[in-house]
Amino acid sequence: MSGPRYEELEVGMKLPAREFPVRRADLVRYAGASGDFNEIHWNERFAVEVGLPNVIAHGMFTMAEVFRVVTDWAGDPGAVLECGVRFTQPVVVPDDGVGAVIEVSGKIGALLGDNKARVDLVVTSAGHRVLTKPFAVVRLP
Amino acid sequence: MPLDPSFVGRTYPPSSPYEVGREKIREFALAIGDPNPAYVDPEAAKALGHPDVIAPPTFPIIISLPAAYQVVEDPALGLDWSRVVHGDQRFVYERPVRAGDLLSAVVTVDSIKSMAGNDLINLAAALRTPEGELVCTAYTLLVARGLEDEAAAPAAVSAAEGEA
Numbered sequence: 001m002s003g004p005r006y007e008e009l010e011v012g013m014k015l016p017a018r019e020f021p022v023r024r025a026d027l028v029r030y031a032g033a034s035g036d037f038n039e040i041h042w043n044e045r046f047a048v049e050v051g052l053p054n055v056i057a058h059g060m061f062t063m064a065e066v067f068r069v070v071t072d073w074a075g076d077p078g079a080v081l082e083c084g085v086r087f088t089q090p091v092v093v094p095d096d097g098v099g100a101v102i103e104v105s106g107k108i109g110a111l112l113g114d115n116k117a118r119v120d121l122v123v124t125s126a127g128h129r130v131l132t133k134p135f136a137v138v139r140l141p
Numbered sequence: 142m143p144l145d146p147s148f149v150g151r152t153y154p155p156s157s158p159y160e161v162g163r164e165k166i167r168e169f170a171l172a173i174g175d176p177n178p179a180y181v182d183p184e185a186a187k188a189l190g191h192p193d194v195i196a197p198p199t200f201p202i203i204i205s206l207p208a209a210y211q212v213v214e215d216p217a218l219g220l221d222w223s224r225v226v227h228g229d230q231r232f233v234y235e236r237p238v239r240a241g242d243l244l245s246a247v248v249t250v251d252s253i254k255s256m257a258g259n260d261l262i263n264l265a266a267a268l269r270t271p272e273g274e275l276v277c278t279a280y281t282l283l284v285a286r287g288l289e290d291e292a293a294a295p296a297a298v299s300a301a302e303g304e305a
Contacts, residue, residue: 026174033172034203059227064173064199071198076189077179077237080198084231084280136198 003075006115006140015073015106015119020065022057022091023099030061044095056090062102062130066123069104070136079138081116086132091125100125115139143255144262144285148218153248156208158271161242165203166196173197186239195237201244202230205266205279208246212264213283220260220285228261228282235275244268244276251280258287 027041036058039046047055063085071077093100102125109120121134163183170180178185179195186194213220238244251263266279 020174026172030172033169035207060199060202060230061173063230064175064197067198068173068175068177071175071177077177077197078189078191078195080234080237082231082233083198084229086229086282087227 003073003079004140006111006117009108009111009117009140011108011111013108015069015108017103017105018069018072020068020102020104021099022061022065022093022102023097024055024093024095026099027055027057027061027093030058030064034058034060036060052090052092054092054094057093057100057102059085059087062087062091062123062125063134065102066104066121066131066134067136069106069121070119070138073106074138074140079140081137081139083134083136085123085134087130088132089125089128089130091130102130109135112137115141144218144220144253144260146253148212148250149253151250153208153211153215155245155247155269156204156211158243158245159204161196161200161238161240161244163194163240166194166200166240169200169203170197173199183240191237191239193240195239198232198234200238201232201268201277201279204244204268205246205248205281208248208266209264209281209283212248212250212262220262220283224286226284226286228284229280230282231280233278233280235277238268238276242276243271245271246279260285260287 031037041058044055067083091100104123106119106121110118116139119136123131167181183194246266246268248264248266251265254261262283264281268277269275
């Protein structure tokens with residue numbers, strides 16, 4: 001796995017965009033692995049009762065998918081020094097055999113010196129931005 | 142009712158140490174659908190300079206969020222657990238979390254704000270080894286939605302941070 005080198009980066013350079021499908025089974029699996037069993041992430045009856053349109057993905061599941069764009073690009077996931085998101089809109093995951101799709105694109109937002117760069121991301125699902133200002137700071141060779 | 146601002150700066154006792162295992166990292170990586178060999182193959186991780194398999198960037202939430210619930214469930218603070226949503230999340234890594242780590246989280250209340258009837262509470266969870274090495278700090282904004290405004294939490298977060 002050889003990733004990009006710092007000296008090759010320019011502000012505005014795009015990372016390969018990705019789409020990540022999310023189905024109910026993915027949420028059940030994530031619930032088990034993460035220990036977050038909040039029923040809004042798997043129980044449609046409960047989700048509707050608390051005012052949601054349907055079951056929604058764990059915010060942390062969405063966040064995990066988003067930063068795959070960065071770790072796959074960087075080569076070494078250990079290159080990530082910092083990452084953050086603000087949860088804006090839920091990713092609604094209907095039980096229709098199709099589910100939802102999380103679309104992620106990213107570009108170099110700033111070169112920070114000391115081989116560090118900030119990656120700015122855009123994350124949408126069903127036409128809505130689901131996260132505000134997702135970013136990562138990476139250190140490259 | 143607004144939360145007691147005197148909780149700002151309060152630090153909670155360390156969570157019981159969490160032993161990060163290779164198989165737990167593998168399970169987590171599978172659950173997020175990430176086939177990166179650095180998460181499952183010790184040789185691949187070593188080739189990148191890590192002593193053992195490393196964990197995906199969001200893995201520390203497994204340790205930090207339960208620790209944060211000490212605050213949510215603190216009866217003295219009086220947060221209504223059933224109204225709490227996750228507003229934002231940020232991680233700062235000193236190094237990647239890796240298999241073999243024994244990590245406990247110390248949670249500090251960074252700020253408390255009241256915004257449009259919602260309570261916003263910023264927490265920092267510092268994950269350290271028994272030797273005191275800081276590995277990762279997880280910053281979490283929790284929003285306790287106001288009673289009269291069921292759907293306003295995201296808007297409240299944006300307003301509180303001064304951004305639309």
